[in-house]
Amino acid sequence: MVGRMEAECWVSSRSWQENISLKELQSRGVCLLKLQVSSQRTGLYGRLLVTFEPRRCASATALPSNSFTSGDIVGLYDEGGQLATGILTRIMQRSVTVAFDESHDFQLSLDRERAYRLLKLANDVTYKRLKKALITLKKYHSGPATSLIEVVFGGSPPSPASETQPPPFCNTSLDASQKEAVSFALSQKELAIIHGPPGTGKTTTVVEIILQAVRRGLKVLCCAPSNVAVDNLAERLARCQQKVLRLGHPARLLDCIQQHSLDAVLARSDSAQIVADIRKDIDQAFLKNRQTQDKREKSSFWNEIKLLRKELKEREEAAMLESLRSAAVVLATNTGASPDGPLKLLPDGHFDVVVIDECAQALEASCWIPLLKAGKCILAGDHKQLPPTIVSPKAAAAGLARSLMERLAAERGAGVVRTLTVQYRMHRAIMQWASEALYHGRLTAHPSVAGHLLRDLPGVAATEETGIPLLLVDTAGCGLFELEEEDDQSKGNPGEVRLVSLHVQALVEAGVRASDIAVITPYNLQVDLLRQSLAHRHPELEIKSVDGFQGREKEAVVLSFVRSNRKGEVGFLAEDRRINVAVTRARRHVAVVCDSRTVNSHAFLKTLLDHFTEHGEVRTAFEYLDDIVPENYSHESSQGHGQAGARPRDPAAAAGKPPGSRPREGVQEARAAAGLQRKMPGGKPSGPEVGSQPSLDGGGLCPEAADGGDRADRFRAEIAEFVASENTRLEFPASLNSHDRMWIHQIAEEHGLRHDSTGEGKKRFITVSKRAPPAPPPPAGGPTAPGPTEAEPPPGEQSGRDPPDLKALHLERLQREKSRREPQAEQGQRASRSGPRKLPEKKKKKEAKGHVAIDLPGEEDFDALVSAAVKADNTCGLAKCTASVATLGQLCLHCGRRFCLSHHLPEIHGCGERARAHARQRISREGVLYAGSGTKDRSLDPAKRAQLQRRLDKKLDELTSQRKSKRKEKEK
Secondary structure (H helix, E strand, C coil), rough: HHHHHHHHHHHHHHHHHHHCHHHHHHHHEEEEEECCCCCCCCCCCEEEEEEEEECCCCCCCCCCCCCCCCCCEEEEECCCCEEEEEEEEEEEECCEEEEEEEEEEEECCCCCCCEEEEEEEECCCHHHHHHHHHHHCCCCCCCCCCHHHHHHHHCCCCEEEECCCCCCCCCCCCCHHHHHHHHHHHCCCCCEEEEEECCCCCCHHHHCCCCCCCHHHCCEEEEECHHHHHHHHHHHHHCCCCCCEEECCCCHHHHHHHHHHHHHHHHHHCCCHHHHHHHHHHHHHHHHHHHHHCHHHHHHHHHHHHHHHHHHHHHHHHHHHHHHHHHHHEEEEEHHHHCCCCHHCCCCCCCCCEECCHHHHCCCHHHHHHHHHCCCCCEEECCCCCCCCCCCCCHHHHHHHHCCHHHHHHHHHCCEEEEEECCCCHHHHHHHHHHHCCCCCCEHHHHHHHCCCCCHHHCCCCCCCCCEEEEEEEECCCCCCCCCCCCCCCCCCCHHHHHHHHHHHHHHHCCCCCCHEEEEEEHHHHHHHHHHHHHHCCCCCCCECHHHHCCCEEEEEEECCCCCCCCCCCCHCCCCCHHHHHHCCCEEEEEECCCCHHHHCCHHHHHHHHHHHCCCCEEEHHHHHCCCCCCCCCCCCCCCCCCCCCCCHHHHCCCCCCCCCCCCCHHHHHHCCCCCCCCCCHHHHHHHCCCCCCCCCCCCCHHHHHCCCHHHHHHHHHHHHHCCCCCCECCCCCCCCCCHHHHHHHHHCCCCCCCEEEEEEHHHHEEEEEECCCCCCCCCCCCCCCCCCHCCCCCCCCCCCCCHHHHHHHHHHHHHHHHHHHHHHHHHHHHHHHCCCCCHHHHHHHHHCCCCCCCCCCCHHHHHHHHHHHHHEECCCCCCCCCCCCCCCCHHHHHHEEEEECCCCCCHHHHHHHHHHHHHHHHHCCCCCCCCCCCCCCCHHHHHHHHHHHHHHHHHHHHHHHHHCCCHHHHC
């Protein structure tokens, strides 16, 4: 069944490549278009190495995101069709190098001015080797692997371990769990599994096992599913002065391993010169055969060539056999250990032990290629990380994605498994999440790495970013949604691209080298968007997908989860092992940029965010981007505190900037008002839960519902004491954090006190004061409309109180005037007896220039009092304006007052700054420009351009297929 599923997978892959357009293949990462030759040279034992790069006329300066890796079989094409097949040796962001085999009858000639393309070819050689191994396994009856097969498939239990003394370790720095794993692997007779979580020194342990086996005189065949993993082992063993032999195409090997490859060993052997002479004789025979026209001579030359080729084959096989026998350790990929390769020269039972590293990433069918060559196997890897890559979902669902190591670990359990528990890579805060979520809490951080941070690196300054191991940048409620496009498997999020760029820039400015930072995301479209934003500024910065970064590590890792939607769909993020790989690549710092509301819909991802909330620092996108507003922002006018229209006490808003503008110290108040407080490492959350929707309606700021209740009670008691005292002003120290300032703002508002934040940065402090008494009323007969000090604060100043009610103010003023005039009533009556008193002419003219004088009513004239109040309410709210607003008045949404048509514009009556801030917020939220709000940006967003390009390509492909079908019908 496994062979059939693998066949279906290969066939579907081949037909998939043949029936899809070239641009679609490039968008899926299996084709590179518009390449030109930048250099070519001879190397790798006579093979031609050609380096390609994007054409100079192309808009892109770097290769698009792709799935090419070293060792892939690729086809070289031009406009006329396929030119050659080669092996990809090296791929970088701006170039790709391919090795071509030049035979005696083939000469590859490439033009530097022509355009070429590279296509990843479906490799049927691997499929044939897997199928052959499964057939051999099915028919296997006797041989070195008989007992091993019985144990692996449950036919018999593992044999009792042999009792041996602990060996003298070659590496004396091994920890206790590593030493136990080495002793256990050596004592087992058929099967041993070494489970190595991230950073626990799995490769170091495997190397020690191999060295101990060689010391005992055993022959070891060491394999892995990838060339990189095999080369890593070969390099480690070569440092220990072991005689190793690396099988495989030289183009697939690292430069440091070339000297240990089979080609290099044969080139240094005694028979190398004889083999070279035979090849030279064959070339001369071919040349003479072309020059002659005589049939007898041609037949003679062909016979000579056959004899020379036979001799060449015998000489080469003898040299290879000698090299294989003399090697203590032979290394190859799983499929490279096939019987149709060099290992066919060795007799059955030559190897005593087979070691398969990174077994959890290999197909079980591929593992049986080397396992049939020995009676004992040692499997090493981590089945909690990425599984084997399976193209066919049907095959994966049927069990092909389950590795041999995962199956045996589940079936055999602790009897054949030893887990490494001390990790040497990550800060304890990074490690703790993976340990608890996937490894049953068994991992511990070595003291050398348990507390290391970015600021401990040479040349790195101590900043907020370099002093924390975990950072969560939450975009929930900020409207930074993913790109939505139908029929597109990849996803992108331009908002997260901006956040990642700002954080990377902060790390680089602090002194962290770009080469020590990795940006990882699960989607290829997001990789492209990130490269467009960062590659030109930081060429050494690695930006890759999760799958392309397994087995690597960096000092700092920035993760972009991309997914942000109202449905709560997480896509690839739902694969727990993929997230484990992404997080555990970091040594000192991990930053996650995501929408907590979307990500929290998945239980496993919620554990990650909860860990970052508890042990790291949480920030909101408001702190980084100054052109976003909450989704539930309302531009409606409010008559009370806490409405979504404006953010009281936000210095950014006071300055006319959108909430969240820098500097960072100024943002703390905006974040406090929005209920998105930062939580410091090791402390308690200073605001609502990270995954919750930010609330701007006042409901999220309830002290009883948040942590820090002790501090809130202390502030409440202090303010209550201030209210009861005769003091009019209370200042709080600048040492308070943003969370404490939030409490003070809210408690002061509850007591009806004025509360202002002044100062910048660390010098910011809060002043609480009692409401100032209203200004004394104007003289009798003077204007009764409220002045600026009564109705609203001066422009640009935050008052900390609600917009006043003109009618209520007028009634209060009448009451005060009444009580003031009572002591003077008798004097007025006496004065009236002596005759009426005339006002000077100048004073009458001065009164006529202001508001219409309103005669104050008598003590019991209630109707006159109401009439005066109504008249004041129907007058323009601007001082010195007597126009009536009963019919043609305009209500200002920013101050709540009514103005005449001459003064209703915010810029005229003093609300211009508030109107401009409100307009910027509305434009940011709705994405619509209104009259007078500025000039529309005509440039097309790169992400939108990419979407339109893909749609255009799709449409062109449909039209092309239609034309082809019509041509076929006409031909018929």
